[in-house]
C-alpha cells in the first residue's frame with residue numbers, strides 16, 4: 170500500500186473519512202511508549218464488524234478520534250501512535266478487533282436456519298458495497314491504492330452468525346410460540362425481554378424493529394456505556410483541543426452533568442456490567458427460569474476484574490495509567506480527583522488496584538443479587554426458580570452427598586439462594602472493618618433464615634432482610650472505595666482465600682469466584698514485583714483454574730469469535746464433574762506455598 174503525503178487530504182475526502190472512521194487532525198499528545206500493532210486500513214475495510222459499526226453515529230463519532238488514531242497519514246503508513254497517554258489507541262484497537270459486546274445482538278437474532286442464507290447474502294452485499302466505496306474513495310480522492318481483492322469479504326465470517334441464532338430462535342419459539350419472532354408482536358417480546366441485555370435496548374430506542382435487523386446496530390455501542398441519558402455535551406467538551414488542562418481533571422459530578430457516565434468510580438463501573446451479567450428487573454434485564462428451561466445458557470458468576478480483563482479491556486488499569494502518565498504534570502491531580510482517599514494514603518503507584526477492584530466487585534455483586542431478590546419479592550413474582558442455586562434442584566439423587574454432609578439451615582430440602590455471590594463477601598467485609606463486617610454477617614444469617622423458613626422462603630421476611638443487608642453493603646462499598654489496598658493486604662487476602670472452607674466451595678460458580686480472586690491477586694503481585702516470575706505460587710494459581718485437576722476451569726468464552734452455545738455442552742459436563750474435595754486439596758497446597766500453617770479461624774458463611 171502506498172502512502173501519499175498528508176497534503177492530499179482534501180475536504181472532498183470527508184465522506185470517506187466518515188465512512189471508515191479516520192480522523193483528520195492530530196491531537197496534542199503526551200509522550201508515551203507505544204507497543205502493539207494497530208489494525209491496518211485493509212484490516213479495517215475487511216472487518217465486517219468494523220464496517221457495519223461505521224454506519225452508526227454513536228460509534229462513528231468516537232471512532233474518528235479513538236480508533237483511527239491521530240491522523241490518516243499515520244494510519245495508512247501504519248505508524249504506531251497514541252491518542253494521548255491518557256486515552257490511547259492501543260487499548261481502543263481491542264474494542265474493534267476483539268470485543269464481543271460489539272456483536273452481541275447480531276448473534277442472538279432469532280433465525281430459523283432456512284432464513285439464514287438470504288439474510289447473510291444481503292448483509293454481505295451491504296458490507297461489500299461499503300468497503301468497495303471506501304476503497305474507491307481512497308483511490309480517487311487520496312490517491313491511495315488498495316488492491317480491491319484485499320478488501321471486502323470473501324467469505325462469511327463465522328463469528329457473524331451461527332448456532333446461537335438458532336438457539337435464540339428455539340428459545341423464543343418455546344416462550345412465545347412457534348415462529349412468533351417473525352411477527353411484530355413476537356419480535357416485540359424478544360426486544361423487551363432479550364435485547365435489553367443483548368442489544369442495549371432501553372425502552373424507546375429506534376432501530377430495534379423487526380424489519381430493521383439488517384441495518385440496525387449489531388451490538389452494544391460506545392454510548393450505551395459511556396453516556397448518561399441523552400445529553401451529548403460531554404462529547405465535544407472532553408475532546409477539546411487541550412484536554413490535558415481541563416476535562417481530565419474535572420470532578421466526576423461535573424462530567425456526569427455534561428452527560429458522561431462516571432466509570433472511573435469502580436462501584437459504578439461494576440453496576441453497569443452487573444445490570445446485564447447479574448440482572449436488573451427495573452430495566453427488564455432478568456433471565457427467568459422459563460428462559461433457562463427454554464434453553465438459555467446458565468448465566469455464570471462474575472468477578473469484576475477478571476471479566477474486565479477478558480472483555481477485553483479497552484482502557485488502562487489505574488496502575489497502567491499511572492505509569493503511562495509518568496511524564497504528565499497533572500498525574501497526581503488526576504488520581505486525587507478520581508480516587509479520593511486511595512492515592513493520598515498509599516500512593517497511586519503502590520496501590521493494588523486490581524485487588525481493590527475484585528473486592529468492590531464482590532460487594533456490588535452481592536448487592537445486585539439482593540436487589541434482584543427484593544424486586545422479585547416486591548413484584549409479587551416470588552418463587553422464580555432462577556433466583557435459587559440451580560444445583561438445589563438440578564442434581565443427581567444421592568443419600569450421602571456433600572450437601573447432606575454440610576447440613577441445612579432449616580428443614581432439609583429447601584432450595585437455597587445462589588451461593589456464588591457470597592463467596593468473596595466476607596473477605597471484602599473484613600477488609601473494611603470487623604465491626605461493620607459483624608453487622609453484615611448478622612444480616613446475612615437473617616436472610617438465610619428467611620430463605621429457609623418455608624419452601625422457597627418467606628417473601629416478606631426475605632425482602633425486609635435483603636433490604637437491610639443491601640443498605641449495610643452500600644455503606645461498606647462507599648468505605649472500600651476510599652481505602653487503598655497495598656502489598657500486605659493483598660497477601661493477607663490471598664491467605665484467607667486459600668483457607669476457604671470446603672462447604673463454601675460446593676457449587677461450581679462459588680468456587681470459580683474464589684479461584685478468579687486468587688488469580689487476580691497473584692497476577693497483580695507478579696506485575697508489582699512482589700512475586701518473581703519463577704515463583705511456584707504463580708503456577709499453582711494457574712493450576713487452580715485448570716480443569717484437568719478439579720474440573721474447574723477459570724477460562725471465559727470471551728472475544729468475538731467465541732460462542733457460548735458451541736461450548737455449552739462441555740461447560741455443563743465440567744460443572745457436573747467438578748470435584749470440590751479436589752479443589753479444597755489444591756487450595757490447601759496453595760496455602761502451604763503462602764506460608765499458611767494451621768487453619769486459622771475463618772468463617773465464610
Ligand code: HEC
Nearest residue numbers: 196230231233234253255256391395404407408412413417
Ligand atoms: C475529536 C476527538 C474525539 C472524539 C470525537 C471523541 N473523543 Fe474521547 N477522547 C478524546 C481525547 C483527546 C481524550 C483524552 C483526553 C485527555 O487526555 O484528557 C479522550 C478521552 C475519552 C475518555 C476518557 C475521559 C475521562 O474523562 O475519563 C472517554 C471515556 C472517551 N474519550 C470516550 C469517547 C466516546 C464514547 C466518544 C464517542 C461518543 C468519544 N470519546 C469521542 C478525543 C475524542
Ligand code: HEC
Nearest residue numbers: 277333336337340362363366445448454455456732733734
Ligand atoms: C440479564 C441479561 C440477559 C437477558 C434478559 C437475556 N440474556 Fe441471553 N445471555 C446473557 C448473557 C450474560 C449471556 C452469556 C452467558 C455466558 O456467559 O455463559 C447470554 C447468552 C445467550 C445466548 C448464547 C449466546 C452464544 O454466544 O452462544 C443466547 C442464544 C441468548 N443469550 C439468548 C437470549 C434470549 C433469546 C433472551 C430472551 C428470551 C435472552 N438471551 C435474555 C444475558 C441475558
Ligand code: HEC
Nearest residue numbers: 231235255256257260270389390391394432433438484485
Ligand atoms: C460494555 C460497556 C462499554 C462499551 C460498549 C464501551 N466502553 Fe469504553 N469503557 C468502559 C469502561 C467500564 C471503561 C473504564 C473507565 C475507567 O476505568 O475509567 C471504559 C473506558 C474507556 C476509555 C477510557 C480511556 C482509556 O483509554 O483508558 C475510552 C477512551 C473509551 N472507553 C472509549 C470507548 C469507545 C470509543 C467505545 C465504542 C467504540 C467504547 N468505549 C465502548 C465501558 C465500555
Ligand code: HEC
Nearest residue numbers: 273276366367369441442445476477479480725726727733
Ligand atoms: C447491555 C448489556 C451488557 C453490559 C452493560 C455489559 N455486558 Fe458483557 N456481555 C453481555 C452479553 C449479552 C454477553 C454475551 C454475548 C454472547 O456471547 O453472545 C456478554 C459477554 C461478556 C464477556 C465474555 C464472556 C461471556 O460470558 O460471554 C465478558 C468478559 C463481559 N461480557 C464483560 C463485561 C464487563 C466487564 C462489562 C462492564 C464493563 C460488561 N460486560 C457490560 C452484555 C453486557
Ligand code: HEC
Nearest residue numbers: 458461462463464467554555556557558559561562563584
Ligand atoms: C426449585 C427448583 C429449581 C431450581 C432452583 C432451578 N430449576 Fe431448572 N427446572 C426445574 C424444574 C421442575 C424443571 C422442569 C423439569 C421437567 O420439565 O421435567 C426445570 C427445567 C430446567 C431446564 C430444562 C431442561 C430440563 O432438565 O428439564 C433447564 C435448562 C433448567 N431448568 C435450568 C435451570 C437453571 C440454569 C437454574 C438456575 C439458574 C435452575 N434451572 C434452577 C426446577 C428448578
